[in-house]
Amino acid sequence: MAAAPAAAAEASSEAEPVEARPEGRRDRGPRGGRGGGGGRDNRGGRGRRDDRRGNRDDDGGEELVEKLVHINRVSKTVKGGKRFGFAALVVVGDGKGRAGFGKGKAREVPEAITKATAAAKRAMVRVPLREGRTLHHDGMGHFGAGRVYVRTAPAGTGIIAGGPMRAVFESLGVADVVTKSVGTSNPYNMIRATFEALGEQTSPKSVAQRRGKKIADLMRRGGAGEAEAKADAEAVVE
Numbered sequence: 001m002a003a004a005p006a007a008a009a010e011a012s013s014e015a016e017p018v019e020a021r022p023e024g025r026r027d028r029g030p031r032g033g034r035g036g037g038g039g040r041d042n043r044g045g046r047g048r049r050d051d052r053r054g055n056r057d058d059d060g061g062e063e064l065v066e067k068l069v070h071i072n073r074v075s076k077t078v079k080g081g082k083r084f085g086f087a088a089l090v091v092v093g094d095g096k097g098r099a100g101f102g103k104g105k106a107r108e109v110p111e112a113i114t115k116a117t118a119a120a121k122r123a124m125v126r127v128p129l130r131e132g133r134t135l136h137h138d139g140m141g142h143f144g145a146g147r148v149y150v151r152t153a154p155a156g157t158g159i160i161a162g163g164p165m166r167a168v169f170e171s172l173g174v175a176d177v178v179t180k181s182v183g184t185s186n187p188y189n190m191i192r193a194t195f196e197a198l199g200e201q202t203s204p205k206s207v208a209q210r211r212g213k214k215i216a217d218l219m220r221r222g223g224a225g226e227a228e229a230k231a232d233a234e235a236v237v238e
Helices: 003-014 107-121 164-172 187-199 206-209 213-221 226-235
Strands: 063-076 081-093 098-104 137-142 145-153 176-184
Touching: 063 107, 063 164, 063 187, 081 107, 081 164, 081 187, 098 107, 098 164, 098 187, 137 187, 145 187, 164 176, 164 187, 176 187, 206 213
Parallel strands: none
Antiparallel strands: 063 081, 081 098, 137 145, 145 176
16 A cells, blocks of 8 residues: 555656746736737737838939928917927938929928928939039029029039038039029028029030030030040030
8 A cells, every 4th residue: 555655756756847826827828928928929029110211212212312401490379378380491312413402391390301301302303413523504593582603613622602502512412613692591592592593504415405416516616626625525424
């Protein structure tokens, strides 16, 4: 009779130890949120999507230069106090001859900047550049009480511009330019006047196609020799 208790004691000692659980705790099994490793994380770890796109253009996937020019805060007095709003002015460019500007309004600054950036991407225009660094010729733009003058410059001059105009040329990819602003210092009017001056820029290639002539003929009429005009015509990219 003593062999049975001994066998039972030996079997209990060889069995795996059972982890002691506090009283009142429920084991939900392998499919539960706390009892097992299976199932879905309730904190959103599964199925979360990374929507950060950086500064890439949604259409072409190219890098864009975004410049925040101005933020204006306005307030409206209501029954409970004051309600604030923000307006952002943003300039966007690819650094290769395309640029645009846009404005956005919202209750928060980041949302206003996002709206302005989206509007600027939709309004991008192409400006012909000489040697990819400066303008082809001088120009003037006028909007409201603002008047701006833009002039081509030799290599090494840099961007001689201030305020909103500098943001436009940096995003456009212009390396050498001389500008002058006369009249208002309103950033909205200065930006519009600058883009009006850039919209009047033309390249020798477009003028030659419009007139049905060769680029070398146009260069030679400017006072250059035949060989020099031919070399300048070959150097024209756009």
